[in-house]
Amino acid sequence: MTESAQAPMLPRQILTGKARLAGVLGWPVSHSRSPVLHNYWLSRYGIDGAYVPLPVHPDNFEQAVRGLQAAGFRGANVTIPHKEAAYALTDDLDHSAQRAGAVNTLVFQPDGRIRGISTDGDGFVDSMKAEGLFPHTHATERKRALLLGAGGAARSVAAALQDQGLDVAVTNRTVERAEKLADALPGLDVVSWAEWEAQLGMYDVLVNTTSLGMEGGPDPMFRPNLKRAAHHLVVADIVYVPRLTPLLAEAEQQGLKTLGGLGMLLHQARLGFREWFGQDPEVDADLEAYVRATF
Structure with missing residues (x-):
């Protein structure tokens, strides 16, 4: 767009x-x-x-x-x-x-x-599809998504991605919250917060569903290491202020495709x-x- x-x-x-x-x-x-x-x-x-x-x-x-x-x-x-x-x-x-x-x-x-x-989860999926960034799934090759965060937005997005046929994992600084989310959505995997950056090569989509990186948020400079990401990884952030969050800036620096949060809001x-x-x-x-x- x-x-x-x-x-x-x-x-x-x-x-x-x-x-x-x-x-x-x-x-x-x-x-x-x-x-x-x-x-x-x-x-x-x-x-x-x-x-x-x-x-x-x-x-x-x-x-x-x-x-x-x-x-x-x-x-x-x-x-x-x-x-x-x-x-x-x-x-x-x-x-x-x-x-x-x-x-x-x-x-x-x-x-x-x-x-x-x-409508949050479907709005996120629709925003990805509108930008041509949604991974095409095949019967023999399932796509994988990793979500940062385990709150309400994470559950909405995770459920929508699962309904679209993706395998979804979640990571959260408080592992108990991630495990609670996994209990609510059968099939959801939990990844350690200390290890998710090292495992990025396994995923097709990375979504930040937290307020990390948001202007005025708890950590507006949140900029994780994406050097181990697969070259086809799509990095999405549901934060839309600022338009280019530190996470998205890092993804662009690594040559990865990105999706900001405003599209989800609109859809x-x-x-x-x-x-x-x-x-x-x-x-x-x-x-x-x-x-x-x-x-």
């Missing part, structure tokens, strides 16, 4: 009494780019609707969700720290949410039930938008430029 020189200017939508409404619940939520991208799509497709940020304290989460539902919202995204609470609150869980053990998308049904979806939003607003939106360079201009 290439960046446009300038983000496109879009007309401001005029809301009517029939407007479709959705939003994103988080605490905090000011960092979320979801309102930017969803409202871009609403303007682009001329839809009478709005998508709003909803800062909700964890103690008020269920009350807020019920209130949105009662107020006629079509649904909402949920971000940190609400994904597990959303999982517990839903009446129906899609396969994606069951596998991920978390929910990031709520759809309010006409009968009053709440459907829970996890994971498509399903919710389609459910709430009735339009399957396009992820393209103009959208990327528009969202990136807000960083």
